[in-house]
Amino acid sequence: MSAGKERLELTASVEEGPYYKAGSPERRSIASPGTPGRKLVLEGRVLDTEGNPVARAWLDFWHADGNGQYDNEGYNLRGHQYTDENGYYHLETVRPKEYLFRAAHVHAKVRASESSPVLTTQLFFPGEARNVTDPIFEEKTLMNVAEMQDSQKATFDFVVET
Numbered sequence: 001m002s003a004g005k006e007r008l009e010l011t012a013s014v015e016e017g018p019y020y021k022a023g024s025p026e027r028r029s030i031a032s033p034g035t036p037g038r039k040l041v042l043e044g045r046v047l048d049t050e051g052n053p054v055a056r057a058w059l060d061f062w063h064a065d066g067n068g069q070y071d072n073e074g075y076n077l078r079g080h081q082y083t084d085e086n087g088y089y090h091l092e093t094v095r096p097k098e099y100l101f102r103a104a105h106v107h108a109k110v111r112a113s114e115s116s117p118v119l120t121t122q123l124f125f126p127g128e129a130r131n132v133t134d135p136i137f138e139e140k141t142l143m144n145v146a147e148m149q150d151s152q153k154a155t156f157d158f159v160v161e162t
């Protein structure tokens with residue numbers, strides 16, 4: 001290991017929950033027109049534990065809409081994509097709302113390659129009242145969220161096994 005290069009901690013896994021559906025379409029923009037919720041852009045990289053970006057990593061996202069509802073009939077707010085050659089992903093969607101006892105969150109599955117283990121986790125928004133009371137909440141998977149004029153811009157880097 002080269003000097004100054006610390007091994008990165010793997011992204012914490014968080015339970016899958018009841019609403020995952022395999023077979024999501026490949027796309028970076030996952031909200032159909034008219035979906036309730038403020039615009040949310042989420043982006044970042046997929047890294048290995050050495051901090052190297054992982055190209056062509058698979059990411060599958062799913063989450064509730066701005067009313068706290070999942071689409072369990074179709075694939076609205078569901079989609080998978082692959083990182084670019086520099087390990088970046090980019091998701092355009094709407095901001096999910098909390099539901100039942102759950103704090104607002106974005107579900108994700110991430111895999112460095114077809115022979116790698118799948119990370120299943122949930123990403124959370126800082127400063128949400130429900131973060132304190134949701135037993136599934138994980139502070140290690142808080143996103144960085146910036147307020148933009150007409151949207152929220154969130155960033156998160158995943159660290160996965162290769």
Ligand SMILES: [Fe+2]
Pocket residue numbers: 017019063064102105107
């Ligand atoms: Fe959920």
